[in-house]
Amino acid sequence: KQKKYDQPKSNHSKENINPSAENDNQSTGELQSQANTPYLVKRSEQVGRYIVASRDLKAGEAIIETQLFVVGPCAETEPVCLGCHSAFGPGSVAYRCENCNWRICSPDCHGLAPEGTHRKLECIPLRDKAVHQHFQTSTTVQVKLMYEAILTLRCMLLKTVDPAQYDRLLGMDPLNVVRQQIPKLWNRNQKEIVERIRIAWGFEEYSEQELHTICGIIEVNAFEVGQEPTKARALFPKAYLLMHDCTPNTGHTDALQTHQLTVRVLRDVNAGEPLTLTYAHILQGTLKRRQHLKEEKFFLCNCRRCSDPTELGTNCSALRCTKCARGHILPTDPLNQEAEWRCRQCSTGMSCEAVILLLEKISQQLESISGNDVDGLEAFLRVQGAVLHDNHYLLLSVKHSLCELYGKIEGYLIPQLTQEQLKRKEQLCRDLLEVVVQLEPGWSRLRGTLMYELHVPLLIEAGQLFQRGVIQRTELRRRLKEVQWLLKESERILALEPVGSPEYGIAEAAREALNNMGPV
Numbered sequence: 001k002q003k004k005y006d007q008p009k010s011n012h013s014k015e016n017i018n019p020s021a022e023n024d025n026q027s028t029g030e031l032q033s034q035a036n037t038p039y040l041v042k043r044s045e046q047v048g049r050y051i052v053a054s055r056d057l058k059a060g061e062a063i064i065e066t067q068l069f070v071v072g073p074c075a076e077t078e079p080v081c082l083g084c085h086s087a088f089g090p091g092s093v094a095y096r097c098e099n100c101n102w103r104i105c106s107p108d109c110h111g112l113a114p115e116g117t118h119r120k121l122e123c124i125p126l127r128d129k130a131v132h133q134h135f136q137t138s139t140t141v142q143v144k145l146m147y148e149a150i151l152t153l154r155c156m157l158l159k160t161v162d163p164a165q166y167d168r169l170l171g172m173d174p175l176n177v178v179r180q181q182i183p184k185l186w187n188r189n190q191k192e193i194v195e196r197i198r199i200a201w202g203f204e205e206y207s208e209q210e211l212h213t214i215c216g217i218i219e220v221n222a223f224e225v226g227q228e229p230t231k232a233r234a235l236f237p238k239a240y241l242l243m244h245d246c247t248p249n250t251g252h253t254d255a256l257q258t259h260q261l262t263v264r265v266l267r268d269v270n271a272g273e274p275l276t277l278t279y280a281h282i283l284q285g286t287l288k289r290r291q292h293l294k295e296e297k298f299f300l301c302n303c304r305r306c307s308d309p310t311e312l313g314t315n316c317s318a319l320r321c322t323k324c325a326r327g328h329i330l331p332t333d334p335l336n337q338e339a340e341w342r343c344r345q346c347s348t349g350m351s352c353e354a355v356i357l358l359l360e361k362i363s364q365q366l367e368s369i370s371g372n373d374v375d376g377l378e379a380f381l382r383v384q385g386a387v388l389h390d391n392h393y394l395l396l397s398v399k400h401s402l403c404e405l406y407g408k409i410e411g412y413l414i415p416q417l418t419q420e421q422l423k424r425k426e427q428l429c430r431d432l433l434e435v436v437v438q439l440e441p442g443w444s445r446l447r448g449t450l451m452y453e454l455h456v457p458l459l460i461e462a463g464q465l466f467q468r469g470v471i472q473r474t475e476l477r478r479r480l481k482e483v484q485w486l487l488k489e490s491e492r493i494l495a496l497e498p499v500g501s502p503e504y505g506i507a508e509a510a511r512e513a514l515n516n517m518g519p520v
């Protein structure tokens with residue numbers, strides 16, 4: 001059974017990214033100085049600095065464990081507590097920081113400790129410049145931008161509060177030359193961040209250039225951290241060197257309060273292989289992923305998945321050909337965002353614009369369906385299944401929602417599910433797992449949660465069939481073995497998630513289910 005979900009060996013080779021220099025000891029001396037680091041820093045024309053495994057690495061092995069440099073509110077976010085970055089729920093008490101008068105979640109917030117970011121960095125400067133007064137004359141959109149500017153200000157304040165840390169921060173690449181050639185982005189930063197901090201808030205001691213550089217460092221290198229409703233952005237040493245790949249071989253978690261980051265390899269990695277993570281959504285099609293990477297990270301990805309019209313055989317961008325009703329329409333050149341799409345059977349062509357328009361229309365239809373509307377989502381799958389491949393990313397996202405809804409919401413709680421609905425849940429989980437093992441094999445969080453979801457219908461069905469005498473003891477045992485394997489694998493993967501996170505909760509539930517099952 002285990003074989004079924006095992007990962008194919010990665011054939012990502014060093015040659016793929018044309019490394020043009022050996023270990024970069026100069027700019028990343030801190031990394032090289034640590035004996036036994038599981039990675040080496042390299043540099044290539046195409047990617048800049050990146051890291052490769054310095055020895056063979058085993059799936060699940062932690063390669064980076066690091067505290068953050070600095071953390072702050074996300075871009076254009078609703079107001080959040082400047083201590084812990086939690087959003088304010090409806091009707092929550094509007095506590096204010098006794099110094100700077102910005103909103104906080106509670107005077108006892110752990111993030112307001114004297115050594116915490118807020119107190120150490122912006123609290124007193126915001127007070128001295130009476131920045132909170134701007135809230136009175138700001139629109140909702142401007143308030144969101146004020147929160148966005150906080151992370152830039154925090155980085156800037158490190159220059160005086162912790163100059164050594166500031167210097168390390170400047171070791172990250174802001175891609176200023178590339179970003180300056182995007183007037184929409186540069187002008188927006190100039191108006192909304194740079195002038196806000198310098199002119200509106202009065203921090204004129206920081207130059208425009210310095211502030212643009214910090215904007216770039218954040219845009220290019222920040223990680224999203226935290227869990228709803230406490231999402232934030234953070235910069236970390238070392239981890240920023242991981243290059244992007246649409247079939248990554250590492251994954252990462254951050255601790256709930258401290259945001260300490262742990263990066264692990266998801267599968268066995270050979271010495272010399274680049275260590276990669278994904279900057280985009282795994283269950284997203286090539287056109288969309290590449291567009292996101294171009295707009296947000298300023299490069300076009302040319303990885304193995306992006307280069308393959310079938311996306312490693314998953315067909316997760318494929319459309320059904322309505323002309324021949326047999327073939328699938330795929331991009332003729334997936335590395336060209338404007339290339340024609342064509343049916344592999346009958347050669348019917350479709351312009352890229354037509355594909356984009358069609359997908360936009362279907363996405364709009366999907367957005368009009370409520371997230372908990374099981375019937376609506378099932379109907380969407382039936383209708384759009386005639387237009388899109390079964391593994392199309394738009395259908396996968398609906399399947400993912402449905403496989404969680406069956407068993408979780410009123411009317412569809414586990415004891416309320418009919419046999420047909422249990423079968424449906426099983427099918428949805430299997431469909432998704434088949435794709436996930438291609439795109440993110442190994443110790444992936446998504447794979448861990450899907451395996452947990454899959455064990456439920458399998459366990460119930462096995463018990464029911466045995467009780468009704470439909471299957472005998474040997475078949476029951478075989479089925480329970482599969483359930484046990486799913487639970488063990490899910491527990492092993494998700495136990496690495498931060499204590500207190502929903503995924504860690506699933507690991508605990510899997511452990512309990514295994515104990516309840518006893519020996520099989």
Ligand SMILES: C[S@@+](CC[C@H](N)C(=O)[O-])C[C@H]1O[C@@H](n2cnc3c(N)ncnc32)[C@H](O)[C@@H]1O
Pocket residue numbers: 046047048049050172173175220221240241242243244245297298299300301302
């Ligand atoms: C977080 S930084 C990675 C470290 C960076 N290479 C450096 O030298 O500081 C992200 C940037 O690295 C480059 N990069 C990362 N992965 C890449 C890839 N697969 N292809 C091309 N460029 C990539 C892009 O310029 C991207 O904006």
